[in-house]
Amino acid sequence: MLQFTGLHHVSAITKSAQQNLDFYTNVLGFRLVKKTVNQDSPSMYHLFYADGEGSPGTEMTFFEIPVVGQTHEGTNSISTTSFRVPTDEALHFWKERFEQFDVAHEDITERAGRQTLRFRDPEKQRLMLVSDEHNEGVAGGIPWKVADIPESFAIYGLGPSYFTVANAKATDALLTTVLHFREAGTYEADGTSYKVYETGEGGSGAEIHVEHREDLPVERAGRGSVHHIALRVSTEEDIDAWIERLEQFGVRNSGFVDRFYFKSIYMQDPNGLTIEIASDGPGFAIDEPEDTLGEALSLPPFLENDRAIIEANLKPLHTKRGE
Template structure:
């Protein structure tokens, strides 16, 4: 059986790329590792933030949709994103930083089994800073261009929360289709992690009845999980189809290869390969500093750039 390596990235909707960039690079201190466009709609920015190397598992990505309304919250959706920092001492630093920058937050004794700070970005995206052990973030590298000291930086994605009407359906997808194991839980909340993840890349699934979430600014479009290579991706395509789901098949995104499908509650998953990666993919383009286009869009660069509002360079604050 092919294994799941953990989280790859997670993709959200933002109303304003400029404000989004300011919050994630200047307030949260993350590195902007890729500025590109939605390959299915090149008029739309696609921004990637992560660690120093844009390591799979560290990447938060945003599609800019200026006309996006507020999200109408509900069920059958990804409803919170955990972000790992090193230890509980980091949370004290972040409380002070949030106070300085006017970010409202609340303390939580247990989000994904860890002491956490719960907060939202300017679009209303729900986030959590989680105190992680050093071994859980050992493969990620701090960014030396951040205003946040290396020992306190956001290192990777943490626990991803999903709210669903049919929790048993989600459990079968995670444990029977993929190789996640249930770590704990009951009829209302369950925690899962990939069998070979080393204790990270967890998903917490909560039972929630009611109306389906209506996506908008601050909503999560999909969670991408990491697989090794295209051969593994093809294997998972076959398994997804065998389970009765509709798969896109393998899609070449230039920076990695992917497939997409929706499970029974309607939540979209992407499976994405490690390579080629976000940093160093395009010779001559420093990561996150210039619009990086896949080869099939390069001929339209002038037209694409003319339709995009330039994003100011990152500043340390």
């Protein structure tokens, strides 16, 4: 049976690539592993943050859209992105760090049997840290070494992705019948109920938590919102197999898409959420040395001839830590 190996990446929207870079590297301690452009609209940056090795399952990416407005939060949205930390103790470190850097955050709270800490980035992106203290399942990555963040407390992977939807039955059918997710329980938090779905080995790196909300307006995306979530497979052949399965169930999809750093297919769930399926390889070191990932502007081969024009339309971006 076809199975995903976990979450691959989450892609969101920012108004300012430089502000975004400063927060996700200098405050959260991610490594910028690829500075490139939106392949479908190369006038805008596409930044990839990840663990120290740029591992699938640890990636948070952002499209820069300078003219974008603020998100109007609501239903039919990928409403929270979470990141994994090794222990409950790590959450206390991060709470103190958020206070030091004036990051908006809530108290440490238990959700689905794990300790969690909700917070917001400067553009009000809805984020959460999740403790792996008692977690089993998909392994995390290798933390990027940052001087003021102990490795034992560092972020090292994506945690559960949260969907807020009006038609929960339709999302349930897509996840379980078509995409082979398993129901893994329910829980109450934040005054509402959530259903947990898992794939592959399970655990926090392989979960989607769905909140059913018909009382909210449909979210209007902007800066601080998630554009799509990607589910992880090992090979290009897996992408082909999933295309066949989606066609079998009549799920409209993009067909095979070569993103150079990985291979993909895109679909929408019945509530309009964009879901990508992405392969592990070939990876971010395909076009630059591993020790300098993200420092120069990388372009896929089909855009390389337009490098001069693309660079002229982008604002310079300081990508070395501390600049």
